[in-house]
Amino acid sequence: MAVDGGSGFEAVFLDPVGQAVQQRWAVAAMTVAFEELPPVSAFPAVPGRRWGPGLWWSATTGRHVVAGSNAMRTQLMVLDRDPRVTGLAGRPVRLLWRNPRGQVRSWVPQLFARYSDGTALLADCPSHADAGGERALSAAVAVTEACAHIGWTYRRLQPLDDAPAANLKWLAGYRHPRNAGRRGLTAAVLEAFARPWPLIAGAEAAGDPIEVLPAVFHALWHGQLTIDLDAPLHERVLVGPPDRSGPGDAGGEG
Numbered sequence: 424m425a426v427d428g429g430s431g432f433e434a435v436f437l438d439p440v441g442q443a444v445q446q447r448w449a450v451a452a453m454t455v456a457f458e459e460l461p462p463v464s465a466f467p468a469v470p471g472r473r474w475g476p477g478l479w480w481s482a483t484t485g486r487h488v489v490a491g492s493n494a495m496r497t498q499l500m501v502l503d504r505d506p507r508v509t510g511l512a513g514r515p516v517r518l519l520w521r522n523p524r525g526q527v528r529s530w531v532p533q534l535f536a537r538y539s540d541g542t543a544l545l546a547d548c549p550s551h552a553d554a555g556g557e558r559a560l561s562a563a564v565a566v567t568e569a570c571a572h573i574g575w576t577y578r579r580l581q582p583l584d585d586a587p588a589a590n591l592k593w594l595a596g597y598r599h600p601r602n603a604g605r606r607g608l609t610a611a612v613l614e615a616f617a618r619p620w621p622l623i624a625g626a627e628a629a630g631d632p633i634e635v636l637p638a639v640f641h642a643l644w645h646g647q648l649t650i651d652l653d654a655p656l657h658e659r660v661l662v663g664p665p666d667r668s669g670p671g672d673a674g675g676e677g
Contacts, residue, residue, distance in 0.1 A: 432569040434465050434518040435529075441674035448518065452573045458484075458510025458537045463517050466491030466533075479503070481511050482598040482644070489513035495533050495548040498580045500591045502536045502544075502599070506646060510537035516545075520565055530562035532577065545570055545577045552581065587652040597640035601622050604638040609647070612638050 429587060434446035437460060446455075466476040466489060478487040479499045488511045490496040494512070502508050519529045532545040549555060555562075563579055570577040583591070603609050608630070615629040616639075626639055627633040639662065639668040642648045649665050650656065 430566075431520065432572070433519040435519065436460055436515060445519075448569055449573055451516070452543075452575065455516075456510075456537075457515040457535045457543070458512045459508045459510060460515040462489055462512075462514040464514060464531055466514065480599075483508055484510060491533060492548065492550065494550045494582055496669075497544065497583055497588055497591070500595050501583070503595075503645060504591070504646070505536075506540045508536050509539050510592075511535065512579045517622075518566055518569055520569070528562070528565065530566055532566060533649040534580075543575045545575065547579050549579055550582060580606060584653070586655055590650070590652050590656045594640055594644040595655055597637055600641075602641040604634060604641075608635070608638045609642060611635075612642055613647060613664070616662050617664060619661045620661040622650075622662050623658040625662055 433445055434448045434451035434455075435443055435445045436451065436455060436457065441461075443463070467597050468475045476489065476491050479490045479496055479498070480486075481488050483503050483505050488499060490499055490513060499511065502511060513603065514533060515529045515533050515535050517529070519527060522524055522528050530541070533548050534544075535544040536544040536546070538544070547555070547559065550557070553560075559650075566577045575610075582588070587599075611629045612635060613624075615625040620628070622639065624634065626635040629635045639648065642664070643650060646665055648662050650660055650662050654660065
């Protein structure tokens with residue numbers, strides 16, 4: 424792929440019929456809905472790994488997002504729960520640029536997230552700080568620069584600690600709208616937890632815990648209720664209303 428040395432960064436992506444398109448990065452970033460695009464290249468399936476490429480059903484979009492690793496799936500959980508996020512995609516764009524020696528370099532960030540203000544996040548999801556080696560770290564510098572030019576953000580999202588990762592994974596199991604339950608149940612749940620209350624006590628106050636608990640977990644996923652995500656989830660954990668004075672407990676960008 425040719426890169427005009429005077430044009431800076433360029434983008435490669437697939438059009439609606441699957442044909443590769445190459446455009447100036449600044450133009451593509453402002454005109455292309457990357458959140459609607461398929462991966463520009465497939466996630467590799469590496470023999471011996473415990474977790475390979477798969478699909479994440481997004482509560483934000485109601486569609487599947489390709490995830491290439493367990494670390495990426497965890498970050499998708501965080502972003503899918505972030506109320507600022509309106510779109511998600513896996514590997515929708517390849518960036519091209521020339522290094523100081525004039526050599527063409529490229530990188531495909533693992534994850535794309537669109538925010539409600541129209542800006543976006545390009546991210547990689549390393550399993551540890553040095554994952555990908557020098558090539559990944561050098562690419563991170565270039566992609567950070569490319570995003571900064573257009574008011575976007577690039578990040579290498581660091582793995583979550585065990586407790587919040589486990590809690591998010593549990594709550595994610597209740598992200599589908601069907602877990603809100605029958606008409607009026609969500610209102611009863613929110614009323615039961617209008618002040619901080621132990622999980623099981625509030626569920627019993629709202630009705631039969633077998634019916635109520637999925638609705639509680641659904642409300643926790645969507646930020647209608649909050650818990651301390653850094654503490655292990657158990658039946659007596661305090662559940663309460665969201666703090667409207669500042670950011671919720673959605674966890675930000677990882």
